[in-house]
Amino acid sequence: MSExxxxxxxxxxxxxxxxxxxxxxxxxxxxHDVDFAVYPGQVTALVGDNGAGKSTLAKVIAxxxxxxxxxxxxEGQSVTVHGPRDVAALGVEVVYQxxxxxxxxxxxxxxxxxRELRKGITLDDVAMEAKARETLASLSVxxxxxxxxxxxxxxxGQRQTVAIAKAVLWNSRIxxxxxxxxxxxxxxxxxxxxxxxxxxxxxxGVVLISHNMNDVLEVADRITALFLGRVAADVPAKEVSxxxxxxxxxxxxSGDLGIRDVSTATI
Amino acid sequence: MxxxxxxxxxxxxxxxxxxxxGFRARLxxxxxxxxxxxxxxxxxxxxxxxxxxxxxxxGDMGSLPALLGLVVLFVVFTIAHDRFLTTYNMANLVxxxxxxxxxxxxxxxxxxxxxxxxxxxxxxxASATITALSIVDNGWSWWIAVLAGMGVGVLIGLAIGLLVxxxxxxxxxxTLAFFLALQAVPLKLxxxxxxxxxxDEVLRxxxxxxxxxxxGWIAAIVIVxxxxxxxxxxxxxxxxxxxxxxxxxxxxxxxxxxxxVVIGIxxxxxxxxxxxxxxxxxxxxxxxxxxxxxxxxxWTFMLTRTRFGRHLYAVGGNAExxxxxxxxxxxxxVVAFMICSGMAAIAGILSASYSGKVSPGSGGxxxxxxxxxxxVIGGTSLFGGRGRAIDAVVGGLVIxxxxxxxxxxxxxxxxxxxxxxxxxxxxxxxxxxxxxxxxAAGV
Numbered sequence: 216m217s218e219x220x221x222x223x224x225x226x227x228x229x230x231x232x233x234x235x236x237x238x239x240x241x242x243x244x245x246x247h248d249v250d251f252a253v254y255p256g257q258v259t260a261l262v263g264d265n266g267a268g269k270s271t272l273a274k275v276i277a278x279x280x281x282x283x284x285x286x287x288x289x290e291g292q293s294v295t296v297h298g299p300r301d302v303a304a305l306g307v308e309v310v311y312q313x314x315x316x317x318x319x320x321x322x323x324x325x326x327x328x329x330r331e332l333r334k335g336i337t338l339d340d341v342a343m344e345a346k347a348r349e350t351l352a353s354l355s356v357x358x359x360x361x362x363x364x365x366x367x368x369x370x371x372g373q374r375q376t377v378a379i380a381k382a383v384l385w386n387s388r389i390x391x392x393x394x395x396x397x398x399x400x401x402x403x404x405x406x407x408x409x410x411x412x413x414x415x416x417x418x419x420g421v422v423l424i425s426h427n428m429n430d431v432l433e434v435a436d437r438i439t440a441l442f443l444g445r446v447a448a449d450v451p452a453k454e455v456s457x458x459x460x461x462x463x464x465x466x467x468x469s470g471d472l473g474i475r476d477v478s479t480a481t482i
Numbered sequence: 483m484x485x486x487x488x489x490x491x492x493x494x495x496x497x498x499x500x501x502x503x504g505f506r507a508r509l510x511x512x513x514x515x516x517x518x519x520x521x522x523x524x525x526x527x528x529x530x531x532x533x534x535x536x537x538x539x540x541g542d543m544g545s546l547p548a549l550l551g552l553v554v555l556f557v558v559f560t561i562a563h564d565r566f567l568t569t570y571n572m573a574n575l576v577x578x579x580x581x582x583x584x585x586x587x588x589x590x591x592x593x594x595x596x597x598x599x600x601x602x603x604x605x606x607x608a609s610a611t612i613t614a615l616s617i618v619d620n621g622w623s624w625w626i627a628v629l630a631g632m633g634v635g636v637l638i639g640l641a642i643g644l645l646v647x648x649x650x651x652x653x654x655x656x657t658l659a660f661f662l663a664l665q666a667v668p669l670k671l672x673x674x675x676x677x678x679x680x681x682d683e684v685l686r687x688x689x690x691x692x693x694x695x696x697x698g699w700i701a702a703i704v705i706v707x708x709x710x711x712x713x714x715x716x717x718x719x720x721x722x723x724x725x726x727x728x729x730x731x732x733x734x735x736x737x738x739x740x741x742x743v744v745i746g747i748x749x750x751x752x753x754x755x756x757x758x759x760x761x762x763x764x765x766x767x768x769x770x771x772x773x774x775x776x777x778x779x780x781w782t783f784m785l786t787r788t789r790f791g792r793h794l795y796a797v798g799g800n801a802e803x804x805x806x807x808x809x810x811x812x813x814x815x816v817v818a819f820m821i822c823s824g825m826a827a828i829a830g831i832l833s834a835s836y837s838g839k840v841s842p843g844s845g846g847x848x849x850x851x852x853x854x855x856x857x858v859i860g861g862t863s864l865f866g867g868r869g870r871a872i873d874a875v876v877g878g879l880v881i882x883x884x885x886x887x888x889x890x891x892x893x894x895x896x897x898x899x900x901x902x903x904x905x906x907x908x909x910x911x912x913x914x915x916x917x918x919x920x921x922a923a924g925v
Contacts (some may be wrong), residue, residue, distance in 0.1 A: 315800070338789060
């Protein structure tokens with residue numbers, strides 16, 4: 216993984232960094248000495264085949280899984296992470312693939328779920344609605360017609376938008392998106408990708424986990440490819456082609472990129 | 483639901499210089515402005531009506547089936563029996579509906595989570611037994627006895643809630659077990675074939691005494707003014723902050739309907755309804771009515787205006803999403819069962835107050851199914867996530883009307899069972915169909 220040092224020059228300091236992370240489930244060694252970094256204002260795509268360890272890595276970042284070894288750094292400082300709450304306190308929000316929205320509640324209620332604003336003991340609906348509108352406006356979201364619509368009446372893209380806006384509402388620093396476009400049509404994918412780009416333009420660190428190479432090449436600034444639980448490459452998106460990424464994902468190697476000796480890489 | 487934030491009618495922009503002088507011209511301008519406002523409000527109303535129709539078509543019917551059912555039942559029974567639509571019988575109906583409404587209101591909390599409490603009826607019976615024994619055997623004053631009964635109810639709910647939420651036993655099974663086991667309580671304490679007289683002046687008085695006519699009117703006016711002020715104030719706040727709001731005209735129509743209903747009921751029950759008006763004077767709201775209204779206001783506030791209520795809906799809508807949002811799902815579930823059984827205790831006491839006694843069979847009959855039917859007919863979904871406290875009251879009136887009317891018609895009691903069963907099934911079908919339409923239409 217010598218190329219890691221080369222590409223890191225000229226980029227800002229990482230907001231969040233994992234160093235030499237290992238994770239096993241029983242006898243299955245899922246993550247091998249993984250280095251992963253998220254930079255402010257950049258979209259980092261996390262790509263890899265099924266079982267390459269993308270979701271495990273995301274859950275380690277989110278604090279859902281612990282690490283067997285390795286360091287967790289936030290803004291260059293080593294931090295102890297015991298669970299999702301610690302990670303949320305750092306300003307890291309995860310938007311899960313199966314959207315965590317309640318269909319019977321409206322957009323505002325969903326965005327503030329679990330963190331409702333109150334005036335005395337009553338809910339401060341006025342302040343919540345105003346703040347939700349403000350957040351949606353700051354993300355230039357125009358697709359959601361009314362913030363008092365129930366979430367059940369929204370399309371897949373709109374729901375994804377609400378889920379992302381919910382993550383942004385709390386002044387987060389990093390947003391991790393797990394397959395945000397997996398179930399969407401063309402136009403809706405467009406909306407969500409635009410939103411992902413806008414998040415990074417707002418200075419947030421964005422992690423995009425995706426299977427879709429077109430999406431990745433379109434919005435990502437950096438690409439981290441996993442192969443059998445190892446980092447095959449961590450490169451600026453401009454420097455790789457579609458085919459190279461596919462090779463990295465499927466073979467762990469592409470030209471002078473990738474794992475040196477693929478044959479020794481086993482689970 | 484959706485209205486454009488800018489609602490104010492377009493105002494005339496004529497500057498004062500080119501305004502024609504004279505009274506007639508000024509009058510014409512004022513009339514024109516008023517007409518413009520009216521036209522604007524009317525168009526907003528039409529739009530709102532269209533949205534509402536869309537929601538109905540999408541299966542989101544709320545209390546509408548219950549209101550229609552109530553109208554149908556009233557028309558049928560009024561035609562069938564000339565004594566049905568008398569103030570005397572209407573007051574009776576209010577007293578009969580009270581315990582069903584309260585039980586159903588409690589069940590709404592459990593139904594909102596997509597759970598069921600089959601034991602609520604007998605929990606009410608057991609609690610009422612405790613209350614009655616506290617008064618008769620221990621000589622406690624009524625309010626301590628009521629607190630004891632409610633305490634028993636809440637404890638039953640705690641046990642059910644913990645078994646459901648922590649052990650993960652389906653609520654259907656847990657509460658079925660409690661339904662069987664709790665019937666033992668009154669049977670052991672009272673003895674089979676016996677009964678305890680429930681003749682405490684205050685508690686029995688809930689059903690047989692009435693609020694004074696003057697006090698009733700004052701309460702009605704306070705409620706109407708309070709509702710109107712709150713609606714208008716909330717509307718103003720939303721408009722001034724540029725938030726989503728209903729058109730003004732709709733707010734006014736709602737206030738008018740609310741006022742009509744409250745004043746109408748008060749006027750109806752303030753008249754002397756004694757069968758022989760020259761000998762007796764029976765007038766005023768039965769005391770149970772303010773009890774039900776107070777519970778309704780309290781729980782509506784809790785469900786719509788507090789964090790607990792919001793979390794309850796969230797857990798009912800998507801428990802996993804609620805958990806990820808940091809909501810303590812276990813606690814919400816346990817509290818919902820505690821509220822349900824606590825309300826069941828109140829319902830049991832009201833039911834004992836109506837019949838004047840507690841017997842081993844109290845709460846073991848079809849009270850529970852009446853209450854489930856009431857909640858569902860009123861618009862609470864059996865699938866969780868949808869329901870309001872008012873649903874229980876509207877549905878409770880529908881359910882109570884059936885035995886009331888059939889009783890007047892001197893029908894054999896098997897008819898009563900058949901009709902009530904049919905109504906429950908009908909309500910559940912409406913719920914299931916509207917749910918399917920909702921998921922298809924995405925409302």
